[in-house]
Amino acid sequence: MAKAEKKGVKNAKVPKENKTSAAEPENIDKIRDILFGSKERQYEQKFSTIETAIHKEIGDLRNETKKALGSLENYVKKELASLTDQMRTEKDERLESNDALAGKIEEARRALDRKLSQLSDKTVAGQRDLQEQLLQQSKNLLEEIHDKHESLSADLERAAAELRQDKTDRVELANMLMEVALRLKDEFELPPTD
Numbered sequence: 156m157a158k159a160e161k162k163g164v165k166n167a168k169v170p171k172e173n174k175t176s177a178a179e180p181e182n183i184d185k186i187r188d189i190l191f192g193s194k195e196r197q198y199e200q201k202f203s204t205i206e207t208a209i210h211k212e213i214g215d216l217r218n219e220t221k222k223a224l225g226s227l228e229n230y231v232k233k234e235l236a237s238l239t240d241q242m243r244t245e246k247d248e249r250l251e252s253n254d255a256l257a258g259k260i261e262e263a264r265r266a267l268d269r270k271l272s273q274l275s276d277k278t279v280a281g282q283r284d285l286q287e288q289l290l291q292q293s294k295n296l297l298e299e300i301h302d303k304h305e306s307l308s309a310d311l312e313r314a315a316a317e318l319r320q321d322k323t324d325r326v327e328l329a330n331m332l333m334e335v336a337l338r339l340k341d342e343f344e345l346p347p348t349d
Contacts, residue, residue: 186332191325198318205314209307216303220296227292231285238281242274 249267 183333183336187329190328190332194325201314201318205311209311212303212307216300220300223296224293227289231289234285235282238278242278245274246271 249263249270252263
């Protein structure tokens, strides 16, 4: 039916330059503004609201991520400082006991070397574990941010598609109103039937 209406509009006789033809587009524009002006403003308001909400969500996620990474970094720094202080303390204690036990210096040196090696291995293992935990938490946070971003993008796309669909319906309504206007003026001709 829409094709028949379009053909009817195309085949409609347009009067050659009379005084009302200049006022017709202005009247049609006024009718369109009356019919669709408020809807268009509502759609623009919806777009603005959605965009503001998305920007706020992204900003909040960014701030939360910065806070989480900042607290994680502080925790790691404190742990590393604690381990470093602990290692220094243990090393100082062993050196003092070496001086006190001069007769067993060789045995103490070997024990110290073993302990330092073990402590170094533990420190390296601890640092490795901390780095892996930090990396895993960073990955989890990035995945969470990515998921939130995809979710918000999908919501925005869905809202935009709904608004586009509503705008398409407006074009069909405008064509129908144009045909009604032509029929009221008796300027509308149906296409010839074969």
